[in-house]
Amino acid sequence: MYTVKEVAKLLDLTEHTIRYYTDKELVPSVRRDKNNNRLFDDESINWLTGIKYLKHCGMSVENIKTYVDLCLEGDSTIQKRYEIILEQKAAALAQLEEAKLRAEYMEDKANHYxxxxxxxxxxxxNPGKWNKK
Known part of the structure; x- marks a missing residue:
């Protein structure tokens, strides 16, 4: 079993983030000791790893919760989980296009300079040097 501090170090997350994820019920396998401290097993580490990756991909905590709940329901939800992943992929591709436009703008600006x-x-x-009209 791992403590919050150990998991934070293991997964390169903050202790606050881990507590937040468990408070949002994203880690169904988390346990509590007699002092109500969170304890994590290997399954909990797997859940947190998956959550970390989904969050890094831009998925909201609310959508991650839906995804986790569907996982807990079992194989009958594979189609729904697939659709969530496709929606997130579409959002990531839209963000990529926006990032490309920003990069092109900055490239033009750099060339101008x-x-x-x-x-x-x-x-x-320099606006201070613009002629007044």
Whole structure:
């Protein structure tokens, strides 16, 4: 059995995050000792690992809870879990497209500054130097 502190170190999560996940009932196999301290077994570590990955993929705690509940219901929920993963994949791809647009914008901005630095164009980036109209 592992303590919150040990699990935090093992999974590179904060103790606060682990407590939060258990309070949200995302770790069904967590146990309590006589002093009501959380204790984690290997199954609990598996749940937390899965939660960590889903959270890193951008899934909300609420959707993770739905996913966990479906897992607990068993194989009859595989289709529903698949749909949740597909929705998260679509959201991740949309975020990727947004990130690409931001990166392109920054690339254009960097090229613009490079041209200014090399005296190809005048500095038009400083609002204090803009001509009043």
């Amino acid at each position: 490079f041209a200014i630095i090399n005296h190809v164009i005048p500095d038009d980036t």
